[in-house]
Amino acid sequence: MAFGVVSMFVSMLLLAKTFSQTLALMTAEGPTPENERILQVVVPGVNLPISQMVYFFSAILISGVIHEVGHGVAAVREQVRFNGFGVFIFVIYPGAFVDLYTNHLQLISPIQQLRVFCAGVWHNFILALMALLGLYSLPIFLFPLYYTGSGALVTELTENSPASGPRGLSVGDFVKYVENCSVDSVENWHKCIEDISVKPQIGYCIKEEILQHLNSVGRVYRRLDGTTECCSNNSLVDICFSYRGKLQIPQ
Structure with missing residues (x-):
């Protein structure tokens, strides 16, 4: 019960803070950064992708059912008659009721009434903790099939992207290093990309046999004398160079 009362006051403070931020946003000349908002209104199709609506409505339905089950369990515990339970859909939003x-609810003491009224919030809090525990436990339960912290997984490539192709990336590849910058998390990935954007570009020398092997799978051009190079002399987008002398490549 104490948790429910505290949660109600915290919710009122959050709503008041959100209301003041909304008024400030309406009166401000410039846009308010998203990360400064405590609560964000979620509108399906506007700031919620259509592809995520199934998860969104499923979460609403589950949380609503657990919330009402909490009221029902508390009512039975306080000897309040329980008539029924059900679910409904209001326009497109699912919900539940108990x-x-x-008359029985009015006969019990105010403390007992508070226990019934606050039970829904408590059950939602426990549900949130269980969901959070399950989220952070996924790498453990799915370890035989999936693992984390070993690189960035390529899940999609933009059409006609320079990074795609036989000499580039493919869906399912792991990116573990970017210019000798280790990638083991999303934060490291963004940091490596930012570091590359401010550093000079680096070129690499490869063995001729590797370049010849790429001739069968990639875009490799042959000169008139039979040698190969990585791009055409008439290319406007590729920057190529060659070294004609003896070169020892470190292993």
Whole structure:
């Protein structure tokens, strides 16, 4: 019960803070950064992708059912008659309800009434903790099939991207290093990309046999004398160079 009362006051403070931020946003000349907002209104199709609506409505339905089950369990514990339970859909939003006998609810003490009224919030809090625990436990349960912290997984490539192709990336590849910058998390990935954007570009020398092997799978051009090079002399987008002398490549 104490948790429910505290949660109600915290919710009121959050709503008041959100209301003040909304007023400031309406009166401000420039846009307000998203990361400064405590609560964000979620509108399906506007700031929620259509592809995520199934998960969104499923979460609403589950949390609503657990919330009402909490009221029902608390009512039975406090000897309040329980008439029924059900679910509904309001326009597109799913919900749930519990039907309690009003006369019995009015006969119990105010403390018992608070226990019934606050039980839904408590059950939602436990549900949130269980969901958070399950989220952070996924790498453990899925370890035989999936693993984390070993690189960035390529899940999609933009059409006609310079990074795609036989000499580039493919869906399912792991990126472990970017210019000798280790990638083991999303934060490291963004940091490596930012570091590359401010550093000079680096070129690499490869063995001729490797270049010849790429001739069968990639875009490799042959000169009139039979030698190969990585790009055409008439290319406007590739920057190529060659070394004609003896070169020892470190292993």
